[in-house]
Amino acid sequence: MQKLVEQLINGLTVGSFYALIALGYTMVYGVLSMINFAHGDIFMVGAYFGCFTITQLSKTGFTESNPVLAIIFTFIAGAIGAALTGITIEKFAYRPLRKASRLATLISAIGTSIFLQEFVRLIPKFGSLITSIHFGEKNLFPESWRAAIINVTQTFGGAMVKTYPGILGTAGIKLGEISISYSRILIMAIAIVFMVLLYLLVRLTKLGKAMRAVSEDKETAALMGIDVNKIISNTFFIGSALAGIAGVMMGIFYLQIRPTMGFTPGIKAFTAAVVGGIGNIPGAMLGGYLLGLAEVISIQFLPAVYKDIVAFAILIVMLIVKPTGILGGSGGKNKL
Amino acid sequence: MVPLLQVKNIKTYYGNICVLKGITLEVHQGEIVCLIGSNGAGKTTTLKSITGLLHPQEGSITFGGEDITFLEPHHIVEKGISMVPEGRHVFSKLTTLENLEMGAYSRKDISAIQQDIEDVFKLFPRLKERSKQSAGTLSGGEQQMLAIARALMAKPKLLLLDEPSMGLAPILLESIFENVKEINAQGTTVLLVEQNTKLALAIANRGYVLQTGSVSLSGTTKDLRSSEMVQKTYLGIA
Structure with missing residues (x-):
């Protein structure tokens, strides 16, 4: 019993990652009818921005004196960077292809994904490249700048692998036999808060209504005076910020990040x-938690290495049984 | 007097195909002007060129003396032109009320919007009953009312109507056209595209007949009604 509850909590934690990242896929699909296959790498970039921030804050001792503020800053940096x-x-990668075939956009997305991974991997190399630019004897940057650039890029x-400083450690609360670590509580709470905020934004604000209008009919939305490009840009901003938050969570929880970490999540x-039904926001949340729970339940019965197979088996079964997803409408007409 | 809208010799293309081969027309403050013509004559393309959904390759469009030829649609709405698109195109997943709010999207006078929603509900009382319903569940006639009401929410100086009669029961037709007359009487200038020539000529002051991308005839509706060509081709009078 105790084991089961702990596994359920584990499933909800993993589900929180999936749900937050899934929202970005679904929002972009909602407004553009395209799958942003670079989204996993945006999540990775968020983790790196967070890691950089918390590493710097820890160096100055700020994390130790103000742990709560340090965590908040880390999340903000991850969200905004992503x-x-x-x-x-x-x-640059999608707007020029707005009227092109879907295949072109898909290829551009995959190219962007590779670009982001390699870019993050090569940043220190860019650093040393830039600092080595010189004209004759004179370097482009003064000595102090060069050191700073190399330091920052490295x-x-x-x-x-980069390592998050273990801020929360393994401490937690104990409810009877069951122990829940603070990092899990933090992750679940943040995920839920942001999902509620997103839901309210899409339902109640002018921006949210405009996003839904653009998702349904771009031409008519433009006739209403809606700047369609701006709304699409805002959609990417929000979806990517959520992925960045998930990236920081992943860093805080698993401590290690690497340039390829975005692929599997x-x-x-x-x-x-x-x-959940792509294009549908509650669907993405539901799908995320279902997948997280399915994975941990499968570990109870199968060797742990099979958990990825379980996830994709669910995808295949879903595509056969109800291709539009659990909450999806008919005819692939899912709208935000 | 300077016309409110002046379209000068515009040529608009879809890809390589020249759809408008030089259209010239003007709409004066307070008028109802109709564009008539058969399918493919370029009526909708003319409206799309005015609203900025398409840009002409040649010619110019001025509104209130200002060149709007190459403005984007959302800027043209701000200038005071709004359109009721062909086939209504209400946002079916949004409620009636949210559709009306979208119509007022570009307005800065947010405090006045609530009053204007009340005003369009007076014009179309049916919409008030349906205000919380998603627009996709409305009947065809109600959706047409919503599309017109939504366009009015932008407080346009010029209202473009594209085929408001399409798919409506005859009894609704008359009431929609009554609404258009009332909207015009309250001070909004109207440019109406309509295949139902008889109805269009009945409410408009002037009209243009479009044939394969050019204006073949124009004049007051009285002149057009008495033209033999219009009678034969569009009114079915032998």
Whole structure:
């Protein structure tokens, strides 16, 4: 019994990652009818921005004196870093292809995914490249700048695994036999808060209504005076910020991050979005938690290495039984 | 007097196909002007060129003396042109009320919007009963009313109507056209595209006949009604 409850909590934790990332897939699909296959890498970029921030804060001792503020800053940095990456990708990799075939956009998305991974991996190399630019004897940057650039680029990225300082440790609360770590509580709470906020934003605000209008009919939305490009950009901003938050959570929880870390959670979250009904926001949340729970339940009966198979088996079954997803409408007409 | 809307010799293409081969027309403050013509004559393309959904390759469009030829649709709405698109295109997943709010999207005078929603509910009382319903569940006639009401929410100086009669029962037709007359009487200038020539000529002051991308005839509705060509081709009078 105790084991089961702990596994359920584990499933909800993993589900929180999937749900937050899945929201980005579903929102972008909702407004553009495209799968942003670089979304998993935006999540990774968020984790790196968070890691850089908390590493710097820890160096100065700020984390020790103000742990709560340090965590908040880390999340903000991860969210904003990922969000800016998201809108940049939309502007340069997707917007020029808005009227092109779906295949072209898909290829662009996959290319962007590879680009982001390699970019993060090579950042220290860019650092040393830039600092080595010189004209004759004179270097482009003064000595102090060079040291700073190399320091920043090496702290930020690189092929090696980066480590989050273990802020929360393994401490937690105990309810009878069951212990829940603070990091799990934090992750579940943050995920739920942001999902509620997103839901309210989409339902009640002018921006949310405009997003739904754009999702349904771009031409008519433009006739209403809605700047369609701006709404699409905002959608990428919000979806990517959520992925960035998930990235920081992943860092805080598993402590290690690497440039390729976005692939598996990305594709699992995509599965979650499809299972819930892609284009549907509550569907993405539901799909994320279902997938997280299914994975931990499968570990009870199968060797742990099979858990990825379980996730994709669910995807295949779903595509056969109800391709539009659990909460999806008919005819692939899912709208935000 | 400077016309409110002046379209000068515009040529608009879909890809390589020239759809408008030089359309010139003007709409004066307070008028109802109709564009008539058969399918493919370029009526909708003309409206899309005015609203910025398509940009002409040649020619110019001025509104209130200002060149709007290459503005984007959302800027043109701000200038005071709004459109009721062909086939209504209400946002079916949004409620009636949310559709009306979208119509007022570009307005800065947010405090006045609530009053204007009340005003369009007076014009279309049916919509008030349906205000919380998603627009997809409304009947065809109600959706047409909503599409017109939504366009009015932008407080346009010029209202473009694309085929408001399409798919409506005859009894609703008359009431929708009554509404258009009332909207015009309250001070909104109207440019109406309509295949139902008889109805269009009945409420408009002036009209243009479009044939394969050019204006073949124009004049007051009285002149058009007495034209033999219009009688034969569009009114079915031998």
